[in-house]
Amino acid sequence: MKFGFKEPTTSYVSGSQRARVWTEQWVSEWLYCPNCGNPEILQFPANLPVADFYCPRCNDQYELKSQKKAFGAKLANGAYATKMERLRSASNPNLLLLSYDATSASVRDICIIPKHFFVPEIVERRKPLAASARRAGWIGSNILLSRVPVSGRIHIVQGGIVVPRENVLEQWRQTLFLRAQPAETRGWLIEVMKCVDVFGDREFGIDEIYAFEPMLAQLYPGNHNVRPKIRQQLQVLRDSGYLEFLARGRYRRIQPKNL
Known part of the structure; x- marks a missing residue:
C-alpha cells in the first residue's frame, strides 16, 4: 500500500484545502470497507451534511476527519441536533480519523471508530454561538473520543505501518454484536x-x-x-x-x- 498523496489536479492556495483533496484521494484509492471487506469505498458527491464515503456492497457510510497532529480526547463535529438525529438512523456513518505528515504528504495514522460505538453519551453539546457571531445561536457538537473503548478504535495504519487486513476485519467483527x-x-x-x-x-x-x-x-x-x-x-x-x-x-x- 502506498502512503504518498498525489498532487491535486486543481490548484489550491490554502494548505488545508490541498490536504483535504490529498486525503480524500488517498481514501478513495486505497481504503477498503472494514465492515464487509469490499476492496474499495466510494466518495459521495461534495457537500453532503455528514458522510463522505460509502461502501457499494454493504452500504456502510464513512465520515472522514483528517489533520496533521494526532487526535486528542475530543473532536469538533457538526450541528448537535443533526448529529443526535443521525445517531438514531441506520445510515449513521463510521468515523475515519486520518493524520498525515504535511512535509512528505503521506499518511501517518488511520483509525476507524465503528458507528455502533456512537451513542448519545459520547456526543457533547457545545455552547450556542454568541449573539455577535455570524451564526448566532448555532449549537455545535464534540465527539468525546476518550469515551470510546480500545476495541472501538481500529487502526488500519499505525505509525506509517499497515495493519494486516485480516486483523482489521477480525477486530471489526468482534464488536458487531453492538449493532443488534x-x-x-x-x-x-x-x-x-x-x-x-x-x-x-x-x-x-x-x-x-x-x-x-x-x-x-x-x-x-x-x-x-x-x-x-x-x-x-x-x-x-x-x-x-x-x-x-x-x-x-x-x-x-x-x-x-x-x-
Missing part, C-alpha cells in the same frame, strides 16, 4: 467495555469491576441498581463472545484471533 443492541442500552455496554479495557488480556473478577461503581453511578445518576446493571452487561458481553467466562465471578477479554 437497542440504542438505549448500548451506552451501558460500552461503558462496561471501557472498564474491561483496564485489565487488558488478564483475568479479572467481578469485585474488580465493582470498583468502577462510583464512576458509573455518576454517569447514570438515574440508575440506583448499578451492580445488577454491571452484571447484566457482563452477561451480554459473555453471550456475545466478547468475554470468556472462566469460573464463578471470573472473566477474561477474548482477544481477536489474528492479534
